[in-house]
Amino acid sequence: MLFDTHCHLDDPRLHQELDAVLERAKEAGVRRITTIGCAHDVASVSSAIDIAHRHSDWISATVGVHPHDAKELDDALCDAIRTAGTDSSVVAIGETGLDFHYDHSPRDAQIDAFRMQIAIAKELKKPLIIHTRSAPEETLRVLREERASDVGGIIHCFSEDAPFAAAALDLGFVSSFSGIVTFSKAIEVQEAARRQPADALLIETDAPYLAPSPKRGKRNEPAYVAHTAKRIAELRGEDPESLAEVSYDNAIRIFRLQD
Numbered sequence: 001m002l003f004d005t006h007c008h009l010d011d012p013r014l015h016q017e018l019d020a021v022l023e024r025a026k027e028a029g030v031r032r033i034t035t036i037g038c039a040h041d042v043a044s045v046s047s048a049i050d051i052a053h054r055h056s057d058w059i060s061a062t063v064g065v066h067p068h069d070a071k072e073l074d075d076a077l078c079d080a081i082r083t084a085g086t087d088s089s090v091v092a093i094g095e096t097g098l099d100f101h102y103d104h105s106p107r108d109a110q111i112d113a114f115r116m117q118i119a120i121a122k123e124l125k126k127p128l129i130i131h132t133r134s135a136p137e138e139t140l141r142v143l144r145e146e147r148a149s150d151v152g153g154i155i156h157c158f159s160e161d162a163p164f165a166a167a168a169l170d171l172g173f174v175s176s177f178s179g180i181v182t183f184s185k186a187i188e189v190q191e192a193a194r195r196q197p198a199d200a201l202l203i204e205t206d207a208p209y210l211a212p213s214p215k216r217g218k219r220n221e222p223a224y225v226a227h228t229a230k231r232i233a234e235l236r237g238e239d240p241e242s243l244a245e246v247s248y249d250n251a252i253r254i255f256r257l258q259d
């Protein structure tokens with residue numbers, strides 16, 4: 001009973017064999033998936049939504065502009081996201097946030113796009129999916145200034161430390177742990193996963209990126225979320241099945257799904 005709360009099924013590496021990918025996910029115990037829509041222009045806004053519509057009994061979608069593409073967010077794209085955000089399959093806005101590691105978009109553009117998407121999420125009353133890399137203070141500052149706590153959401157692919165997770169949780173943002181937690185050198189992420197309150201913990205693959213150990217280096221897919229769940233349970237000294245169930249229920253609550 002697993003919920004992959006963040007993957008990119010519209011990525012060609014998964015989409016080209018989507019039926020097989022979804023079949024393997026089911027065999028591995030994945031009961032629900034949220035596929036993240038990262039638009040880079042108006043035409044690409046619905047790519048995740050289209051997948052969710054075809055599998056509406058277990059796949060939901062999000063819509064947003066990744067910080068890498070923040071420079072593309074003009075008025076037309078903003079309007080398209082606001083409209084798509086009202087679709088019944090859309091459970092959150094994002095991923096948005098700040099990536100000061102790659103700096104694929106200028107930092108000012110990233111901050112503007114982040115603020116704009118928080119405003120859309122508040123307007124639509126949907127939670128936010130936050131991507132943050134090498135910008136912990138700035139991310140928390142924008143969330144505070146824009147009162148993102150009104151809607152809350154998820155810090156996805158958690159790669160910070162336990163104090164960051166606690167500060168985010170104070171603002172209404174739970175943490176979603178990816179395959180990073182299975183990497184032996186990720187001591188701080190493991191410590192954060194250990195200390196995270198049980199009702200504020202999610203699990204994701206971020207597929208096709210970041211396959212967990214022992215699949216590290218391969219193309220990731222939702223079925224591998226089981227490896228990450230197992231490792232988190234180990235770190236917390238919990239039974240893998242009950243951890244899977246609690247994190248599944250958390251995701252249902254945060255995405256406001258019926259189950």
Ligand SMILES: [Zn+2]
Pocket residue numbers: 095131132156157
């Ligand atoms: Zn991300």
Ligand SMILES: [Zn+2]
Pocket residue numbers: 006007008036095206
């Ligand atoms: Zn992502």
